[in-house]
Amino acid sequence: MNSKKPKEKNExxxxxxxxxxxILDINHPNKALNRRLLDMGLTKNTIITIKKIAPFGDPIxxxxxxxxxxxxxxxxxxxKLEVIE
Amino acid sequence: xxxxxxxxxxxxxxTLFNALTGSNQKVGNWAGVTxxxxxxxxxxxxxxxxxxxxIYSMTPYTSEEAISCNYILNESPDLIINLVDxxxxxxxxxxxxxxxxxxxxxxxxxxxxxxxxxxxxxLDEILLSKLLSIPCIKISAIKNENLDKLIxxxxxxxxxxxxxxxxxxxxxxxxxxxSNSFSPKINKFSAITEIEKFSVDINExxxxxxNINKKGKKIKYKFKKLIKKNDSNKINxxxxxxxxxxxxxxxxxxxxxxxxxxxxxxxxxxxxYERYNFISKVVSKCINKNKITKPQKTITEKxxxxxxxxxLAIPIFICIMALIYFLSVGVxxxxxxxxxxxxxxxxSNLIENKLTKLNASSWIISLLCDGIITGVGSxxxxxxxxxxxxxxxxxxETTGYMSRISFILDKLFVRIGLSGKSLIPFIVxxxxxxxxxxxxxxxxxxxxxQTTIMLTPFIPCSAKLPIIALFSSYFFARSxxxxxxxxxxxxxxxxxxxxxxxxxxxxxxxxxxxxxxxEYKKPxxxxxxxxxxxxxxxxxxxxxxxxxxxxxxxxxxxxxxxSFTYGVNIEDSILAKIGGLxxxxxxxxxxxxxxxxxxxxxxxxxxxxQVVSSMAVIAGLSSEVSSASIIFNPNGVFSFFTPVTAISxxxxxxxxxxxxxxxxxxxxxxxxxxxxxxxxxxxxFTALLLATLITFFGNLIMIFL
Numbered sequence: 001m002n003s004k005k006p007k008e009k010n011e012x013x014x015x016x017x018x019x020x021x022x023i024l025d026i027n028h029p030n031k032a033l034n035r036r037l038l039d040m041g042l043t044k045n046t047i048i049t050i051k052k053i054a055p056f057g058d059p060i061x062x063x064x065x066x067x068x069x070x071x072x073x074x075x076x077x078x079x080k081l082e083v084i085e
Numbered sequence: 086x087x088x089x090x091x092x093x094x095x096x097x098x099x100t101l102f103n104a105l106t107g108s109n110q111k112v113g114n115w116a117g118v119t120x121x122x123x124x125x126x127x128x129x130x131x132x133x134x135x136x137x138x139x140i141y142s143m144t145p146y147t148s149e150e151a152i153s154c155n156y157i158l159n160e161s162p163d164l165i166i167n168l169v170d171x172x173x174x175x176x177x178x179x180x181x182x183x184x185x186x187x188x189x190x191x192x193x194x195x196x197x198x199x200x201x202x203x204x205x206x207x208l209d210e211i212l213l214s215k216l217l218s219i220p221c222i223k224i225s226a227i228k229n230e231n232l233d234k235l236i237x238x239x240x241x242x243x244x245x246x247x248x249x250x251x252x253x254x255x256x257x258x259x260x261x262x263x264s265n266s267f268s269p270k271i272n273k274f275s276a277i278t279e280i281e282k283f284s285v286d287i288n289e290x291x292x293x294x295x296n297i298n299k300k301g302k303k304i305k306y307k308f309k310k311l312i313k314k315n316d317s318n319k320i321n322x323x324x325x326x327x328x329x330x331x332x333x334x335x336x337x338x339x340x341x342x343x344x345x346x347x348x349x350x351x352x353x354x355x356x357x358y359e360r361y362n363f364i365s366k367v368v369s370k371c372i373n374k375n376k377i378t379k380p381q382k383t384i385t386e387k388x389x390x391x392x393x394x395x396x397l398a399i400p401i402f403i404c405i406m407a408l409i410y411f412l413s414v415g416v417x418x419x420x421x422x423x424x425x426x427x428x429x430x431x432x433s434n435l436i437e438n439k440l441t442k443l444n445a446s447s448w449i450i451s452l453l454c455d456g457i458i459t460g461v462g463s464x465x466x467x468x469x470x471x472x473x474x475x476x477x478x479x480x481x482e483t484t485g486y487m488s489r490i491s492f493i494l495d496k497l498f499v500r501i502g503l504s505g506k507s508l509i510p511f512i513v514x515x516x517x518x519x520x521x522x523x524x525x526x527x528x529x530x531x532x533x534x535q536t537t538i539m540l541t542p543f544i545p546c547s548a549k550l551p552i553i554a555l556f557s558s559y560f561f562a563r564s565x566x567x568x569x570x571x572x573x574x575x576x577x578x579x580x581x582x583x584x585x586x587x588x589x590x591x592x593x594x595x596x597x598x599x600x601x602x603x604e605y606k607k608p609x610x611x612x613x614x615x616x617x618x619x620x621x622x623x624x625x626x627x628x629x630x631x632x633x634x635x636x637x638x639x640x641x642x643x644x645x646x647x648s649f650t651y652g653v654n655i656e657d658s659i660l661a662k663i664g665g666l667x668x669x670x671x672x673x674x675x676x677x678x679x680x681x682x683x684x685x686x687x688x689x690x691x692x693x694x695q696v697v698s699s700m701a702v703i704a705g706l707s708s709e710v711s712s713a714s715i716i717f718n719p720n721g722v723f724s725f726f727t728p729v730t731a732i733s734x735x736x737x738x739x740x741x742x743x744x745x746x747x748x749x750x751x752x753x754x755x756x757x758x759x760x761x762x763x764x765x766x767x768x769x770f771t772a773l774l775l776a777t778l779i780t781f782f783g784n785l786i787m788i789f790l
Contacts, residue, residue, distance in 0.1 A: 052492075052602075056493075
């Protein structure tokens with residue numbers, strides 16, 4: 001990735017396989033989903049890695065806490081992330 | 086003792102359940118195989134074991150998860166076996182910490198250790214047991230390892246409620262305060278739920294306290310008013326208590342606000358964050374990496390490189406689906422079917438000869454040969470094809486490819502308001518609509534779930550296969566091609582209908598999608614075999630019961646006239662009269678008033694294969710032959726069928742209201758009779774419209790050809 005500074009809103013327009021991100025905060029407008037994501041371990045300071053991208057570009061498979069989870073781009077985009085170099 | 090089996094999705098609960106109870110519940114390699122609770126008795130004991138759908142936390146996200154949560158909260162099982170997949174230990178223990186906070190007695194069963202060890206890691210279960218202060222046992226559900234140890238420790242019955250503190254001291258203090266403020270004292274989990282109710286945006290905190298104050302004043306005002314009115318003391322004390330609890334809450338509230346400001350996170354987030362902090366510490370102590378090896382690529386990673394490849398994924402998917410239908414409908418099915426068909430015909434001839442020699446009356450011979458053997462046999466014909474279809478679906482489920490299909494095609498389904506999750510019911514539906522409709526419970530979005538339920542019956546199920554096969558094999562040289570076209574047509578129809586439903590009926594449909602890709606697994610032959618056997622035997626059982634009964638009824642109705650004289654001309658039979666009343670409905674489809682086709686199609690409501698069976702019985706009586714493939718002989722009642730009307734008759738039977746079994750499942754999952762009726766009306770109307778259009782344009786094309 002380019003040496004962009006971590007922005008307030010995460011803007012990964014182009015996803016790269018194996019890119020690592022750190023979760024800063026999570027505030028999904030869908031309350032039930034927000035709770036589910038927290039329950040699944042997407043909490044502050046958790047490191048996530050982009051592992052697989054579906055052939056049509058969505059959904060995206062991420063790795064965290066030793067397991068993998070598939071999310072849609074739109075939901076992933078609502079998590080505040082920071083790129084880890 | 087009542088024991089609940091609780092754990093994450095796809096961690097092997099049903100496999101363990103089957104191993105412990107010796108029962109034969111369906112297992113699969115995707116989330117959501119178990120959608121209802123199931124009960125069994127543990128072998129060699131009197132303990133009742135309850136298999137619950139997989140959950141990740143005590144906050145349910147889908148309706149099938151709610152079943153598990155409600156069971157744990159309301160039925161208070163004596164013991165919980167918390168099954169844990171050790172390859173994702175952190176996420177699995179999250180639920181465990183919640184179960185601990187609920188004051189449940191827990192035994193932790195650690196599954197899938199062999200996969201963890203392959204990754205070069207070893208779990209220290211004794212240390213884990215110490216840190217969580219609950220008993221932990223390493224088991225292997227699939228290899229039946231250490232299950233005796235598990236049963237033994239259940240029998241010993243020396244379980245205790247874990248007193249481990251999960252949160253940092255300041256949070257534990259607040260939890261304690263809240264749980265003490267209730268009488269009787271509530272458990273930590275409920276206390277946390279109470280605290281989370283305060284969850285507000287930090288910016289709104291000041292506003293919120295203001296509102297509470299105002300509310301307090303309001304209650305006081307009401308209170309004074311009530312005293313003036315001399316109302317009963319009971320109400321007075323109630324209101325006093327309310328004020329008191331408000332004050333108490335005010336006290337705790339300041340703590341909570343402080344907490345929220347310290348973390349700068351939502352309350353829900355704070356609790357999840359601290360739970361995972363606790364778990365990470367525990368896990369890092371308990372997992373020993375015994376080798377410092379390079380992270381090797383697992384088989385799953387290697388296979389996903391191919392199956393989920395950007396360019397190969399779609400072609401591979403199409404090839405796999407085509408292969409399945411080619412195998413079950415095409416070559417293999419055809420050969421095996423004709424084998425059975427010959428057997429049934431010769432059995433029928435044999436019985437006819439024997440009975441004639443014995444001087445049996447002609448109506449008995451007719452009932453046996455034309456009614457029962459023809460009716461039941463015409464359905465049994467398709468058993469070999471179905472076995473292959475069931476086998477393929479079972480393989481898709483157990484290997485883990487099923488979930489990959491959701492992953493690959495999700496993006497396409499989003500556009501029509503569905504998700505990759507709808508695809509699983511559609512594929513299972515090619516076997517039978519009933520389990521398919523039940524599997525929609527894993528879909529969290531209600532609109533998406535309802536749309537999927539309405540559309541699942543459009544997939545040609547195994548019982549509709551005989552209808553397609555019967556017509557296409559007689560009228561078309563390349564029957565497998567026609568069959569594939571019809572399946573493709575069904576898919577197109579589903580897409581178009583979903584689009585229509587989203588545009589006009591259930592309009593609000595922005596949904597999210599979270600799920601997991603399971604590891605690829607070598608299919609367990611035992612379970613594949615059992616699954617196929619169970620589905621096939623239930624199909625055969627239906628042939629022996631419902632189809633048998635209907636065949637006899639049809640034979641009676643077709644052999645007698647209204648004054649109950651036997652051996653009348655078929656056109657004068659009771660059935661012909663009944664069918665004649667409704668045959669106008671099918672005129673636009675068949676271009677003729679056929680009572681025989683009408684009654685056969687209506688019987689599809691009982692079971693779709695009954696359509697074929699009924700046609701065989703009627704045709705068998707009206708002519709000399711009883712073999713299903715000669716239903717369309719030129720002198721019979723079905724001789725009017727042309728290739729065009731054959732296709733439109735198939736289309737009508739495929740897409741009209743499903744059988745009563747499927748309607749029942751739809752009613753159950755939609756939870757509303759009105760919605761079920763709308764769905765059925767929608768399906769039947771679509772079927773009539775499509776079949777009419779096919780006949781009209783088909784005939785037009787035939788003229789020009």
